[in-house]
Amino acid sequence: MGAAQAIKDDIALMRERFPKLTLLNDDGKPPSFAGVLDVCDEAGSWYDSFSVRLNAPAKYPYGIPHIFETGGLIERIADRHVNGDGSCCVAIEHTLLYRAARGLKLYDFMQDFAYPYFANQLYFKAKGRYAASEYAHGFAGVVQFYRETLHTEDPAKAKLLLSAILSNALPARNAPCACGSGKKYKHCHMEAALYLASVGRSRMLHDLAGFESLLAPAVL
Amino acid sequence: MDLYKSYVDNIRSAIGNDRKSGNTTFNFSGAISGIGNDIQKAELRTRLLNETRQTKPLFSLQNIVDQLGLHPDFNQQLGLHPDFAHLKNTGNIEKHYIQSMFIDIKRSTNLFKRYEPETVLIITNTIQRAAIHTCIIFGGYIQRLHGDGMFVYFGGKNQDRKDAAKRCLTAASMFSYFVKNDLKNLFTEQGIEAIFTRIGIDHGDDKDVVWAMAGMAEISEVTTCSLHTSLAAKMQAYAENNGIVVGDNIKTLVPSPFYATVARRTGQDKDRYIFTIPEESFYYTQYDFDWMSHLKSLDYIITNPLYGTISVKQRPAEQVFKSAAGLYPIAAKSQPYAA
Numbered sequence: 334m335g336a337a338q339a340i341k342d343d344i345a346l347m348r349e350r351f352p353k354l355t356l357l358n359d360d361g362k363p364p365s366f367a368g369v370l371d372v373c374d375e376a377g378s379w380y381d382s383f384s385v386r387l388n389a390p391a392k393y394p395y396g397i398p399h400i401f402e403t404g405g406l407i408e409r410i411a412d413r414h415v416n417g418d419g420s421c422c423v424a425i426e427h428t429l430l431y432r433a434a435r436g437l438k439l440y441d442f443m444q445d446f447a448y449p450y451f452a453n454q455l456y457f458k459a460k461g462r463y464a465a466s467e468y469a470h471g472f473a474g475v476v477q478f479y480r481e482t483l484h485t486e487d488p489a490k491a492k493l494l495l496s497a498i499l500s501n502a503l504p505a506r507n508a509p510c511a512c513g514s515g516k517k518y519k520h521c522h523m524e525a526a527l528y529l530a531s532v533g534r535s536r537m538l539h540d541l542a543g544f545e546s547l548l549a550p551a552v553l
Numbered sequence: 554m555d556l557y558k559s560y561v562d563n564i565r566s567a568i569g570n571d572r573k574s575g576n577t578t579f580n581f582s583g584a585i586s587g588i589g590n591d592i593q594k595a596e597l598r599t600r601l602l603n604e605t606r607q608t609k610p611l612f613s614l615q616n617i618v619d620q621l622g623l624h625p626d627f628n629q630q631l632g633l634h635p636d637f638a639h640l641k642n643t644g645n646i647e648k649h650y651i652q653s654m655f656i657d658i659k660r661s662t663n664l665f666k667r668y669e670p671e672t673v674l675i676i677t678n679t680i681q682r683a684a685i686h687t688c689i690i691f692g693g694y695i696q697r698l699h700g701d702g703m704f705v706y707f708g709g710k711n712q713d714r715k716d717a718a719k720r721c722l723t724a725a726s727m728f729s730y731f732v733k734n735d736l737k738n739l740f741t742e743q744g745i746e747a748i749f750t751r752i753g754i755d756h757g758d759d760k761d762v763v764w765a766m767a768g769m770a771e772i773s774e775v776t777t778c779s780l781h782t783s784l785a786a787k788m789q790a791y792a793e794n795n796g797i798v799v800g801d802n803i804k805t806l807v808p809s810p811f812y813a814t815v816a817r818r819t820g821q822d823k824d825r826y827i828f829t830i831p832e833e834s835f836y837y838t839q840y841d842f843d844w845m846s847h848l849k850s851l852d853y854i855i856t857n858p859l860y861g862t863i864s865v866k867q868r869p870a871e872q873v874f875k876s877a878a879g880l881y882p883i884a885a886k887s888q889p890y891a892a
Contacts (some may be wrong), residue, residue, distance in 0.1 A: 350858040352849035371855045374879030377555075377862060378869035379855045414889035425890040448858055449887035456884040459877035464884035470891045 753789030755800035757781030
């Protein structure tokens with residue numbers, strides 16, 4: 334299927350599944366939608382609706398879409414994972430970058446990230462907590478991401494692995510892993526390293542700097 | 554759609570009770586004799602048939618009446634629009650706008666291949682009743698029943714024509730959804746060929762519609778003489794299976810992106826106009842109406858983005874709503890972050 338057809342199909346699916354979001358431009362540029370997002374459970378019972386705006390990135394579908402809550406129903410505080418301008422922090426950037434590197438269509442973004450995010454906001458409103466886990470704010474959330482992705486409590490391993498990826502010094506499959514565990518790379522962090530490689534160099538450099546700062550000896 | 558659940562249940566029970574097809578809803582492990590079983594079946598059949606004769610909508614459809622705060626007149630008289638009833642048994646005429654809708658049900662004859670006539674009667678009556686209730690709920694006046702189909706008016710005195718046309722389109726859309734989805738699913742489940750609808754709708758304005766009594770004495774009705782009533786019937790034949798075709802007047806009255814010329818679908822330019830008077834430069838266009846998109850655009854309809862199914866916007870029971878339990882499986886997929 335051609336890229337143009339894939340985009341056309343994505344827009345058609347958006348219109349079918351989110352019919353109250355109106356396509357704002359039909360000029361071949363990255364699409365934007367705005368309107369009402371009804372949130373219902375799997376049985377179709379309705380809980381609430383949000384006014385939203387969805388913008389495809391310039392590199393669509395190889396970029397991260399942005400969704401804004403425009404009705405002011407979510408308090409603009411970090412704990413609610415929404416910025417002052419209404420932009421919604423639907424997931425940690427790494428997850429989104431990974432998906433974007435493989436092509437992230439608007440419908441998939443809505444289905445996998447935005448819609449669950451708004452359902453989670455309603456869950457928070459009802460219960461005072463999110464349904465499952467959330468990332469910690471700031472760099473602590475990044476550390477949490479690495480902890481969960483690399484299955485390690487040791488941030489030094491994340492630093493070692495990032496350094497190896499960024500300097501093209503990843504070991505061969507059967508060589509010891511770059512994290513220093515002594516295990517074969519293929520049985521240790523090979524899969525995680527492939528995942529991290531697709532979040533992009535600039536994100537990894539940023540994270541490496543964060544880990545270096547975190548692990549630096551305290552200056553008295 | 555949940556709205557038609559009671560109707561679907563009625564038909565399912567009738568099918569389950571049918572003797573010809575070998576289906577049975579009874580499971581008494583042979584404890585009941587043939588005669589006893591027959592009596593039970595006859596009783597159920599009578600009950601189901603009586604259900605189809607109730608004036609008010611079945612339970613599930615009543616929900617939308619309550620939810621939208623509508624006040625439908627379920628006691629209206631066939632062929633006697635109340636705003637023009639005074640014309641009955643008179644030679645008077647009156648000019649007033651009206652929207653005409655013709656609903657036809659196709660392939661129901663095939664039901665006789667599989668079921669007893671009594672079962673077919675319950676099935677077709679239930680379908681027709683669903684159509685009647687749907688139209689009345691949205692302010693329609695049933696003018697005539699023909700076969701499984703019917704002829705309905707929308708609008709009247711002191712009714713905004715645009716609002717009436719919207720309600721007319723919504724009634725046609727709801728009923729089409731019922732036939733195309735709920736009924737089809739049931740028939741597929743039973744391994745029988747689906748039936749389908751074809752609907753034609755048009756609006757005739759004040760100057761183009763004459764109301765008068767047709768017929769004589771008790772063999773009469775108060776009806777319209779209008780090109781646009783005739784065209785609605787004609788356009789129905791141009792509709793695709795489970796399709797709605799409307800005249801240009803409807804499109805003008807209720808603008809939306811949901812119209813496309815019939816010619817575009819058929820690829821035949823001759824299908825563009827349903828009626829022409831070239832010497833008067835009158836060319837009247839017919840349009841396919843995308844009723845599914847229309848339904849999805851309504852405030853009180855919700856589309857489940859995960860499955861694409863629609864339902865009437867309805868909150869779950871208070872306790873479920875407060876606990877947000879239904880949301881949990883979806884919400885738990887989210888792991889938000891704030892930089």
